[in-house]
Amino acid sequence: MSEAGDRLIFFWGRECPHCAKLHPIVTEVSEELAKEDGRGIEEMEVWHSEENAKLMRSYGQVLKKACGGSLGVPALYNERTKKALCGMRTTKEQILEWARE
Amino acid sequence: MKKLWRCNVCNDIHYGVKAPTVCPTCGAKMAFTLIDYPESMKVIIDDGERLDEVDKLLEVWNKFAEGKPFKVNPDEVFVRTLAKGELENQKNHGLKYCPCRITTGDRVEDLALICPCNFFIQPVYKESGECWCGLFVKRD
Numbered sequence: 001m002s003e004a005g006d007r008l009i010f011f012w013g014r015e016c017p018h019c020a021k022l023h024p025i026v027t028e029v030s031e032e033l034a035k036e037d038g039r040g041i042e043e044m045e046v047w048h049s050e051e052n053a054k055l056m057r058s059y060g061q062v063l064k065k066a067c068g069g070s071l072g073v074p075a076l077y078n079e080r081t082k083k084a085l086c087g088m089r090t091t092k093e094q095i096l097e098w099a100r101e
Numbered sequence: 102m103k104k105l106w107r108c109n110v111c112n113d114i115h116y117g118v119k120a121p122t123v124c125p126t127c128g129a130k131m132a133f134t135l136i137d138y139p140e141s142m143k144v145i146i147d148d149g150e151r152l153d154e155v156d157k158l159l160e161v162w163n164k165f166a167e168g169k170p171f172k173v174n175p176d177e178v179f180v181r182t183l184a185k186g187e188l189e190n191q192k193n194h195g196l197k198y199c200p201c202r203i204t205t206g207d208r209v210e211d212l213a214l215i216c217p218c219n220f221f222i223q224p225v226y227k228e229s230g231e232c233w234c235g236l237f238v239k240r241d
Contacts, residue, residue, distance in 0.1 A: 015186025015200040017179050018235065046203050047190065053203055060205065068224045070214065071203045072233055087225065088235065 004079070008033070008041045008099050011056045011063075011075045014048055018088035019074040026076070029095045041099070046073060059084070105141045106133040114141050153191070155184040162236065165217055171237045183236050187216055201234035 010026045012019035030041035044052040056063065059077050064070060066086035075086040081101050085094055106120040107113070111127035120133030136144075152158060159173070159180065166172045174180050186200025198204060202214045213219065220232035230239035 011203075013186065013200050013203070015182060015189055016234070017182045018201055020182075047186075047200065048193070056203060057205060068233070070233075071205060073201055073203060087233075089229075 006039075007079045008039065009055075009077045009079065010041050010043045011046050011052070011073050011077065012043065013073045014045055016047075016073050021088065022074045022090060025090075025092050026074075026095065029092055029099065032096070033099055039099075041076070041095075105136050105138060107136045107141070107144060108132045109134055112144050114144055116141075152197075153188060155181055155188065158184040158187065158197075162217070166237060170240055171232075172240050174231075174235055174238050180236060183216075183234055199234050 008030075010030075012023065026041055026043070034040035044055065046053045046056050056071065056075070056077075059082075060071055062082055062084045063072075063075050063077060063086060066084035067075060068087070072086055074088070074090065075084060076090070076095060076098060077084045078098055078101065081098075083098060083101065085098050103117055106115040106117070108115075108124040108127065108129060110129040110132045111124060113124050113126040114136075115121055115133060120135070123130055124132050152161060162173045162180075183200060187197040190196065190198040190200060194204060196211075196215050198211070198214045199216045199218060204211045204214060216234075216236065218232070220226045220237060223233055226232055226239075231237070
């Protein structure tokens with residue numbers, strides 16, 4: 001697992017159907033990345049964990065932009081590059097590119 | 102700023118910037134007077150009905166979409182998951198927030214996340230024909 005400030009984070013909601021669809025893709029990418037350099041994607045559920053929600057809100061400025069104006073899930077945030085991906089149309093290729101930057 | 106208004110004929114309550122010219126309940130004209138929050142809470146009668154079941158939400162959403170350029174997503178499993186999420190959010194966070202959003206902690210800002218939200222203004226609706234969570238989709 002990466003240190004805080006250097007993490008790749010997947011913010012998701014337990015009752016969000018798009019998150020459920022994206023979840024296996026994120027897991028697959030995370031496993032690939034972990035094999036490359038040991039830096040997988042950390043998963044954080046935000047509707048049932050106030051701590052995770054607070055962290056997500058702290059990246060609100062970047063995430064809101066990626067999510068089309070309001071905070072949304074599924075969302076991915078790269079603490080190193082401060083770049084985000086958001087929404088149901090996120091692809092495996094996009095996640096790999098976002099993670100490897 | 103929104104205020105509370107009461108129809109002096111049928112006690113209909115309106116929350117808005119201006120009083121309605123015609124009462125939507127009894128049809129009385131120019132009948133609304135300014136009231137305060139405690140009065141409004143005493144005027145409104147809690148008849149015990151709650152929209153706290155998945156089937157009830159589905160009924161409300163279908164009614165909401167009637168005659169509009171959008172409909173409820175025909176994928177029922179998907180829609181039921183969203184309904185369960187909203188009920189969970191109501192239980193844990195007080196309102197039926199969209200389970201595909203997350204609250205900011207700012208009460209006023211978060212009011213925009215109550216489902217159904219004003220999804221017509223969302224870029225994703227304009228681009229894909231679906232609201233953010235996919236509950237409402239444009240009709241063919």
